[in-house]
Amino acid sequence: MELSLIGLQNAGKTSLVNVVATGGYSEDMIPTVGFNMRKVTKGNVTIKLWDLGGQPRFRSMWERYCRAVSAIVINYCVYNVIHMFDMIPSVVIELSYVVDAADPDNLSISRSELHDLLSKPSLSGIPLLVLGNKIDKPGAMSKQALTDQMDLKLIIDREVCCFMISCKNSTNIDSVIDWLVKHSKSKN
Numbered sequence: 001m002e003l004s005l006i007g008l009q010n011a012g013k014t015s016l017v018n019v020v021a022t023g024g025y026s027e028d029m030i031p032t033v034g035f036n037m038r039k040v041t042k043g044n045v046t047i048k049l050w051d052l053g054g055q056p057r058f059r060s061m062w063e064r065y066c067r068a069v070s071a072i073v074i075n076y077c078v079y080n081v082i083h084m085f086d087m088i089p090s091v092v093i094e095l096s097y098v099v100d101a102a103d104p105d106n107l108s109i110s111r112s113e114l115h116d117l118l119s120k121p122s123l124s125g126i127p128l129l130v131l132g133n134k135i136d137k138p139g140a141m142s143k144q145a146l147t148d149q150m151d152l153k154l155i156i157d158r159e160v161c162c163f164m165i166s167c168k169n170s171t172n173i174d175s176v177i178d179w180l181v182k183h184s185k186s187k188n
C-alpha cells in the first residue's frame with residue numbers, strides 16, 4: 001500500500017512519519033524539500049509513505065503523488081488533518097497556527113487546498129483520513145471545530161475519518177496506524 005501525506009508546511013507530516021515508523025519525535029525538524037519516501041512495516045503490512053513538502057512551491061506536485069497511491073492523509077496543525085484515500089497516495093494538509101484566531105488565513109488556505117484536491121477526478125472515491133495534529137498545544141481546536149471549519153460535512157462522495165492527534169505525545173497514533181492497516185488490508 002502506498003500513502004501520500006499532504007499538508008501545509010509545519011503541519012507535522014515528517015514528524016508523523018517518524019512517530020509511526022520508529023516512535024521518535026524531535027522538536028528540531030528541517031522543512032521537507034520535494035519529498036521523502038519511507039517504508040514502514042506494521043504486522044504483515046508494508047506501507048510506503050510519501051512525505052511531501054508543504055511549502056507553496058511544492059504543492060503543485062500533491063495531485064501527481066496522490067494519483068499513484070492507496071490513501072491520502074491530510075495533516076492539520078490545529079491543528080493537523082489527515083485524509084486517507086485507498087488505492088491512491090495519501091495526502092496531508094496542515095495548518096500551522098492556533099486556529100481560533102491567530103491566523104485565520106491559514107485555515108482557509110488549508111480548506112481550499114483540501115477541497116481543490118478532492119475535486120480532481122483522478123482522486124474520486126478515495127477514502128480520506130483527516131488528522132488534527134498538535135493537540136498538546138494550548139488553544140488547539142476541537143474535533144468539532146475542525147470538522148466545521150474544514151467543511152468536512154460537505155464531503156459526501158467518499159469515506160472520511162477524522163482523528164485528533166499529537167505526534168509529540170503520541171496521542172492517538174495507534175488509531176492512525178490501525179486505520180492505515182485496516183484500509184490497506186481491505187484493498188490488498
Ligand SMILES: Nc1nc2c(ncn2[C@@H]2O[C@H](COP(=O)(O)OP(=O)(O)OP(=O)(O)O)[C@@H](O)[C@H]2O)c(=O)[nH]1
Nearest residue numbers: 010011012013014015027029031032054166167168
Ligand atoms: N507541539 C507539537 N509540535 C509538533 C507536533 N508535531 C510536529 N510538531 C513540530 O512542528 C514542526 C514542524 O514539523 P514537521 O514534521 O517538520 O512539519 P512538516 O509538515 O513535515 O513540514 P514541511 O516538511 O515543511 O511540509 C517541528 O518543529 C515539530 O517538532 C505535535 O504533535 N505537537
Ligand SMILES: [Mg+2]
Nearest residue numbers: 013014031032
Ligand atoms: Mg516535512
